[in-house]
Amino acid sequence: MRYLFSLALAALLAAFSPSAAFAADAAHGAQIFSANCAACHIGGGNVVNGQRTLQQDDLKAYLANYNDGHEDAIANQVTNGKNAMPAFGGKLNSDDIADVASYVESQSVNGWS
Template structure:
């Protein structure tokens, strides 16, 4: 029984550890955003298409799968681009993109204040 409990505990730790280790860093995302995104999206706006801002209502309206996973949908857009937005998947690594997505999501929730 003790062996079984040890295995169960080890399995739980293994399942929980990746999410802790890979948690996105919104503070780092702010730095990445400032260096790569702010020219077009300063303050959550959009200089190319004013109707496609980074405000939460706009993200809900035009980002595919936003309601199923906010940060994942943002990361997909950043990685692949679309229409006037360039793809950053070749320029930024997956961790940087996850951090930007976390930053954009946190700002959209707070109204970019």
């Protein structure tokens, strides 16, 4: 009986956990990226400033708080922009931005291959 209760409780917690309910969708992020970001960041590069690519080492070097939360730091940059990068907070909703951040992080980890 105790085992069944533990199993049921674990299932409920998994079903209602924030990470399960709000997990970003990198595949959807790829579509959003293609439509909004790829003109400047094709293949993880940067046509405006070649020093500010989306390669993981560059993200670590110039994104504030990247080491504290990779996707949060990317989402902040996408939302608010900086320097030549425009802010997309008024164009994309928070779910789209989270999806783009997930996609960018997954690609940066894999070297944009």
